[in-house]
Amino acid sequence: MAHTSSHELSPAEYQKAKKDAYLGFWILLGVTVFEVAVSLLGKGWIPGTEGLAKLSWVVIAAGAIIAVLSIYKARYIILEFMHLGHEVQGLRFSVLLPTVLLIWAIIAFFQEGDAWRKRRELIKDKNEIRLDADGNIIAPAAELKG
């Protein structure tokens, strides 16, 4: 077979590939366990560390660590287990570039959802406003957001 990606493995290559697969297992397992520990810590469910989860920087740091580790895991599986890192550049880019666009779509729509919530709250607040005959706000005490 002429394929660079699926020629028959020599014994030396096979031994190396086998070692890499088991290394991958330990990497993925280690990262997952660490992720769960960080997540539990960030939410204050590890007895004795409940106070930490009340600090906003701990919660944000935990979220950031989990996001970075998840991306690392996905990257590892795609490039090593699915062998994309060993394919030619054209194939690599034709799969990865559209996926990068998706990441933006996800961020944008999460923002949009947050905007829906804010708009709903604004409408609720404005509904509670009562005016007197001259058009002055009488209730609630004129404290409007936005």
Place this chain on the structure above:
Amino acid sequence: MATETTAIEQELEHRHDETSNDEWSGAKEPFRASYGKLMMWYFLLSDAFTFAGFLIAYGALRFSMPTWPVPDFVFSTAPLNNLGLGEEAKLPLIFVTFMSFLLIVSSVTMVRAVQEGRRENKNGVVFWMVLTIVGGLGFLSCQAWEWTKLIAGEGVSVTTNPFSTFEQNGRYLSGEELEKAGFKKIEHEDHGAVATYYLPNNAPDLEENRYFVKKDHGGHVLAGETFEAGQSYLVTKSHDTHLYEVGAFQKEDGTIGKESFGPKAFGALFFFITGFHGFHVLSGVMFLIIIMLNAASGLYVERRNGYEMIEKIGLYWHFVD
């Protein structure tokens, strides 16, 4: 004329040569990957867009709600009576962690199957594929257990979400307190069991007028317990009457209220997203079984394409994981 014809023929001949050298003409495989593998990559890319569509719907709706069920407590129990710790123990994330462990294991066994395929080792391929199938079936069983617990135990449905959050501080009320406040006690037979609830000011016996004394799924009465705004709770669904027993409570300002349901979209999103993924895993397991049987029968040795089919199902399996 004769010379012209020859010129055209030569031109055609020339073009033919050109196209057969072209990467996309079909004579050669583009990107130096077989067509099967290439198309599997583009199928996975399109599938990623479908999953992203679901994820976007979930995220946008979730962020548009002031409250949302805490997912870690939706799954806070494990089988075997919480690994021997008793029904009361809360083990957030433990079951989800176990499920991702299963997926990692079955991913690695798949990698091993592909490697054995590239060494043309039939028995190795079959052995590692069987382990991968076992991992996939294990994952599906875990998911079936979760769904059973959510649907039959906690009463989540596509349109009803009993997981919610208190908006104010308050205290659950007992039956005597409700009667003292002017509520009328009703004992109503439903599905062969008696449901006891309270109606305000002799209001008609409609579902929206029923106030229950708060009980958890174990039947423990929680009347008298206090709660704070922002704390999450679960509306109890009775196993006997199949009714949602919305608990009555007294707010800090003295008025009496009852539990409300959580954001309605949760159940539909949860079941569609996990169901879509589970269906992918199920089809993956079926393809793994077919390809494992083909490999065992020696079909891929006859085809002499280096167990490429194993690589293709491998790509699909890693994606699903």
